[in-house]
Amino acid sequence: MRHAVRVPDWARQIISDHTDMHRAPHPVSAAKVARFVLELPDDVRFEYAFVDEGGRVRADPDHGPTGSNPWYPEVTEVRGPDYAPHALADPPRAQPTWTMRRWRFDAAGATSARRVSVLSPPGIDDPLSVVVLHDGVAYQRLARTADVLTALIDEGRARPAHLVFSEPSARLTEYAWDQHHHVFVRDVLRPRVEDEFDVDGTWVAMGASLGGLAAATLALADPDDWSVVVAQAGAFLGTPDDKRHHGVERSWLLEQLRTGADLGAQRWVLDVGTLDWLLDVNRRVRDALCERGVPLTYSERSAGHNWGCWRDGLANVLAAALPV
Template identity: 30%
Template sequence: MADPNGAPVPVGPRVGAHEIAFTLADPQKRLVGVRLAHELDLPGQDVEFRYDDPSRSWTLVLPRPAVRRMEYQLTLRHADGGAETTTDPTNPVLTPGAFGDKSVLGMPEYTAPAWLAGAAAWPVHTRLSVPTGVGAVDVAVLSPPGSTSRLLVAHDGPEYTRLAALGAFAATMVRDGRVPSFHLAMAAPGERDQRYSANPAYATALATAVLPELHAKLGTRGPVVLMGASLGGLAALHAQRRYPDAVGGLFLQSGSFFVPQYDECESDFPYYPRVTRYVGAVLRGAGAGRAVPTTLTCGAVEENVHNNRLMAQTLRHQGYPVEFHEVPDAHNYVAWRDAFDPYLTDLLAKVWDHA
């Protein structure tokens, strides 16, 4: 496609039945290279664009991955040796993330959850800053009208609410009678990598300081459900196994259950040795404790899917009532959001209906 002056008109990515085609116009060939930056597990797939002289554009054609939506960026290399990773200028559809905006390519079959048009999130009822051995843990609690003794605690809670509408999900599910009424405690991560990387001091802080303070302020009791994504999922499992009486249910999304067999690519992470030692101990059955209802979700084409399959199988063999669901997306907050219903809905109902 060209404009009246012969310059190419950017048309953006195109989704076909079996392929995705990306096009970035560069009539003067100012760039020296373009690369697709993504979080899909596409082993052996070349993601370098090629310059097409007839269209004066950089192009890339990929086999269509097994996802319903795809988040990505482009890494642009300049003639002076510099490079920048940015959203796709040909694609106006963006989504925010913990590390900035991403371009989004939706497949024809993708639909957002219907509950997004449901109830507004409850107001903040309580704010706590609990002093612990790993520093103050800040928690904001969203509470429904009336009283309830049930509690859901979310690692990375502010991000879950801002990027995955967790507060709206909670309000809608309670309004519609899908789950019993509950308080939603959004725990801020603080020094996230240090706290959430199977750190015994954080598990102790959560179980012996944060949860007791929440129970005292809110009047909650009974089984607490603890949820988290990525490192937050690892930290949730770690806390439950070290303090099995403190947590009655687990919702773990794309957990960072690193093992050398699958995750050598993560070895630059400063707490990788601690994580792999801990996960190895879990796989060997150490610290099994009390098994609780556990649901894991993971993107079917993300790197963590291999260690999540292994963890789900391990927990099941150790007596945990486990459900594991692979979703057609990758490692991002929208993927985690889209898995809330029915998977988190079902877990909450299972843990609380007869509590």
């Protein structure tokens, strides 16, 4: 598809899924190039915005703030003629509602208390699997994971589970090879869940972007404790000595996989957009897992690094992580 764009007089940069949003902004000037055309896949879900002289991110005034990105209040979203959101990207509200417990932990290494919400499906007394979701607030409120899982259960595509939504106190620090985070999950969070809920022994580590890296890091540190790893656009670039995650070639995770890191009996589920700057490293991680014979579910779609893409993929990754 072709999407025509007029450069506003006030615009100084454009950010988009092509520029990794703010990570590699492209300069623009209406005096030099007043209009251009974006060539995009027909099934695309694409986001872009302009940046003014003061550094404010602003939507395309000709098309409006049509996107819903929690990191950028104003973005313009383009949907190709063949794009169709997943049927459960906006699921029906679960009825009856799930039961919830809220916890706060004053954990070592945290800049403030860590907040955790645990949602359990209603009317089930049997032991259940446990899904630990990094960036818990976004997965709980924005992606509405409990509603998505309810619909999957009703359709016979997934089994029930306790959903543990864990919110970091300092995301960029805790999710990048942070020993305090590892100790918190292993020695504080997991024992608390096991004390208060009936669990069946299946634990799923899950996250998007840096949360995906955090999930993978937990699984490699304690391979026998985690049955499934789910990463949506896992931020697998970088190393403990170089935590930029962008514009670098090395991948600690890839190096670990290629040098025989113990994965126990894990299954992996990877999901990424073809316009995401992390596409290449996710494909390389996919290939490394396949070479080792690790059970893997892998999916791509024409989208970038954003919650719209991950909401479209959420139902399928949950169904893969919690098969009936």
